[in-house]
Amino acid sequence: MKGLKFQTRLILGFSTILLFSFIIGIIAFIEIKTISKNTESIYRHPLTVSNSVRDINISINAIHRSMKDVVLAKNIEELYESILLVNKHDRQVYTSFKLVKERFLGDKEVVNDAYAAYRDWEKIRNEVIMLKKGGHDERAADITRGRGAFHVNLLFEKTKILTDFAQNKADEFYHNTIESGEKSIAILITSISLILLISLVTAVWLSKSISRPIHNFIEEISTIFTNQDDLIDNVQNKSEQEILGITSKKLRSAYQKLNDFNKELDQKIEQRTSELKDAKEMAEESEQLKSAFLANMSHEIRTPLNSILGFSEFLKKDNLPKEKKELYLNMIDNGGQRLLTIISDIVDISKIESNQFSLSYEITMLNEIMDNLERQFAIITNKKGIELKAVKSLDDYSSFISTDITRLSQVISNLLENSIKFTDKGTIEFGYQVNKNKLLFHVRDTGIGIPKEFHHLIFERFRQTDTQESKLHTGTGLGLSIARGIVELFGGDIWVESEEGTGACFYFELPYLPTASSQVDKKIKTEELFLHTNGKTILVVEDEPSNFIYIRDLLSEFNYSVIHAKNGQDAVDIINTKIDIDLILMDIKMPVMNGLQATREIRKTNKKVPVIAQTAYAMLEDKRQALNAGCNDYLAKPITFQAFSEIVQKHLSHNN
Numbered sequence: 212m213k214g215l216k217f218q219t220r221l222i223l224g225f226s227t228i229l230l231f232s233f234i235i236g237i238i239a240f241i242e243i244k245t246i247s248k249n250t251e252s253i254y255r256h257p258l259t260v261s262n263s264v265r266d267i268n269i270s271i272n273a274i275h276r277s278m279k280d281v282v283l284a285k286n287i288e289e290l291y292e293s294i295l296l297v298n299k300h301d302r303q304v305y306t307s308f309k310l311v312k313e314r315f316l317g318d319k320e321v322v323n324d325a326y327a328a329y330r331d332w333e334k335i336r337n338e339v340i341m342l343k344k345g346g347h348d349e350r351a352a353d354i355t356r357g358r359g360a361f362h363v364n365l366l367f368e369k370t371k372i373l374t375d376f377a378q379n380k381a382d383e384f385y386h387n388t389i390e391s392g393e394k395s396i397a398i399l400i401t402s403i404s405l406i407l408l409i410s411l412v413t414a415v416w417l418s419k420s421i422s423r424p425i426h427n428f429i430e431e432i433s434t435i436f437t438n439q440d441d442l443i444d445n446v447q448n449k450s451e452q453e454i455l456g457i458t459s460k461k462l463r464s465a466y467q468k469l470n471d472f473n474k475e476l477d478q479k480i481e482q483r484t485s486e487l488k489d490a491k492e493m494a495e496e497s498e499q500l501k502s503a504f505l506a507n508m509s510h511e512i513r514t515p516l517n518s519i520l521g522f523s524e525f526l527k528k529d530n531l532p533k534e535k536k537e538l539y540l541n542m543i544d545n546g547g548q549r550l551l552t553i554i555s556d557i558v559d560i561s562k563i564e565s566n567q568f569s570l571s572y573e574i575t576m577l578n579e580i581m582d583n584l585e586r587q588f589a590i591i592t593n594k595k596g597i598e599l600k601a602v603k604s605l606d607d608y609s610s611f612i613s614t615d616i617t618r619l620s621q622v623i624s625n626l627l628e629n630s631i632k633f634t635d636k637g638t639i640e641f642g643y644q645v646n647k648n649k650l651l652f653h654v655r656d657t658g659i660g661i662p663k664e665f666h667h668l669i670f671e672r673f674r675q676t677d678t679q680e681s682k683l684h685t686g687t688g689l690g691l692s693i694a695r696g697i698v699e700l701f702g703g704d705i706w707v708e709s710e711e712g713t714g715a716c717f718y719f720e721l722p723y724l725p726t727a728s729s730q731v732d733k734k735i736k737t738e739e740l741f742l743h744t745n746g747k748t749i750l751v752v753e754d755e756p757s758n759f760i761y762i763r764d765l766l767s768e769f770n771y772s773v774i775h776a777k778n779g780q781d782a783v784d785i786i787n788t789k790i791d792i793d794l795i796l797m798d799i800k801m802p803v804m805n806g807l808q809a810t811r812e813i814r815k816t817n818k819k820v821p822v823i824a825q826t827a828y829a830m831l832e833d834k835r836q837a838l839n840a841g842c843n844d845y846l847a848k849p850i851t852f853q854a855f856s857e858i859v860q861k862h863l864s865h866n867n
Contacts, residue, residue: 228406257384267370308325325366332359571617574611581642597639611725634658638656659711747863
């Protein structure tokens with residue numbers, strides 16, 4: 212060992228400890244694996260079999276009750292409803308028997324015997340159903356009370372054999388697990404004691420092998436300093452003064468390097484501290500903004516909700532005058548529209564931040580967009596006594612462009628709403644002009660204005676100017692942020708010019724994409740889609756009763772026949788009965804089988820029937836999943852009459 216370096220000795224000592232630790236780890240792993248295997252065996256075999264047999268017994272009881280309902284059915288609807296329940300539980304029994312056959316560790320003939328008894332009972336059930344359909348109610352009831360009840364008791368006896376065997380097997384695995392655990396503890400205690408002893412011996416050995424040479428080195432240095440006159444005399448070709456000079460120079464150099472390193476380290480620490488301080492301040496500011504936004508949003512949501520719930524209570528009163536009823540309904544509608552606007556803003560800002568916002572370009576007349584917005588907002592400005600002006604730099608014939616109509620209108624609407632909110636008198640002007648290959652839009656008002664120190668903040672989410680006048684107005688603080696996100700998605704820019712007390716002018720610039728009017732496709736009117744669609748049958752797959760009633764009443768406007776399925780499995784069963792269905796309205800989130808699974812099952816047997824997904828999920832990925840599952844179109848909730856009628860009529864007309 213004397214010839215080995217300190218590093219080699221340390222590596223050797225720690226390697227010895229690591230080797231024994233690794234051996235203990237392997238032993239512990241093997242024992243844990245054994246316990247895990249026993250636990251898995253309990254789950255995969257006895258526990259699974261017991262649960263499956265329990266499910267079989269539950270389903271048998273359910274089928275037996277449903278068969279009684281079959282016998283007691285008073286009409287064809289009750290009969291088929293009971294048969295559907297029998298078939299549903301029958302599928303569950305077959306699934307459970309399949310799992311028992313795979314996992315049962317005993318004699319498979321016991322399982323086959325129980326399964327054969329179930330098949331015999333199935334024949335009896337089919338006989339009862341045929342008698343009931345043929346009008347032989349008494350014979351059907353006698354068989355159910357006689358042979359049917361006997362087979363049910365026989366099945367319970369046979370499944371009890373399976374349960375008892377599974378319980379015994381579970382006890383066996385449990386005892387094996389206990390024994391393995393006790394064995395593992397004994398092995399681990401012995402192994403840990405052994406490695407502690409080896410570690411102690413190795414530590415003592417390493418300590419002595421390293422400390423002894425160091426001690427000898429210190430003694431030698433002491434001797435050198437004690438007898439340095441002799442050492443200097445023995446240095447060849449060097450005087451005492453030269454040796455001391457060299458030593459002093461090296462010490463100064465080492466000190467200088469150490470000093471420079473300390474300065475550099477201090478600078479880095481100061482820089483990092485400053486960065487952490489800035490990050491902390493930004494995080495605190497962001498948290499304060501979010502808290503303020505959530506508090507404001509709670510107020511904004513509760514206000515229309517309070518209106519909706521309050522006036523709904525008033526409508527429950529008897530003998531309510533017609534005028535008040537109409538007033539309350541208008542107030543509820545206004546509250547609902549306001550709540551929908553808030554939710555739409557939240558969804559839009561979420562889409563923008565997650566890069567799921569997309570544009571849909573189409574050819575339109577820009578002047579028509581401006582005219583529609585002028586008519587829409589003139590109602591509000593007239594009530595406030597504000598003059599509204601629309602400025603258009605192109606004539607109608609020259610104003611055809613390619614753009615996303617909805618999103619362009621949304622940007623201008625958000626800016627107009629902002630101006631109306633902060634303007635109590637004077638004029639609001641909005642319009643556009645062509646600047647080479649750009650369209651420059653503006654919204655100018657004579658309102659309270661915006662201080663210059665807030666110009667860089669107003670387009671950020673959750674931000675509102677912190678002035679006394681602005682605090683008097685409500686709002687989510689998302690409108691301008693959404694406008695900026697949409698403008699940037701267009702490839703444009705948005706900014707504001709304003710001073711406090713002198714009004715504000717918002718500008719945004721978009722690429723100018725002119726289109727000849729002859730290229731504009733004529734839109735098909737919604738009324739034309741209503742032709743040749745009466746007498747159609749529509750399957751509505753919806754688990755929420757209130758949603759179904761709303762959709763049913765919408766469809767009643769067009770004299771359609773409506774069939775209701777409460778979940779995806781019922782929809783698949785109805786389609787498999789070969790009933791002529793002209794259109795399916797498919798909810799996505801449902802119990803038993805969701806809408807996507809149901810659509811995939813339907814597409815296996817019916818490729819032609821149109822399926823329209825309807826869901827509260829409104830993200831782009833949700834629409835893509837629905838279309839990939841086989842849906843023809845997608846309708847996001849809340850569903851408006853206009854959007855609903857257009858999409859239904861479109862697919863019925865195509866199918867026709």
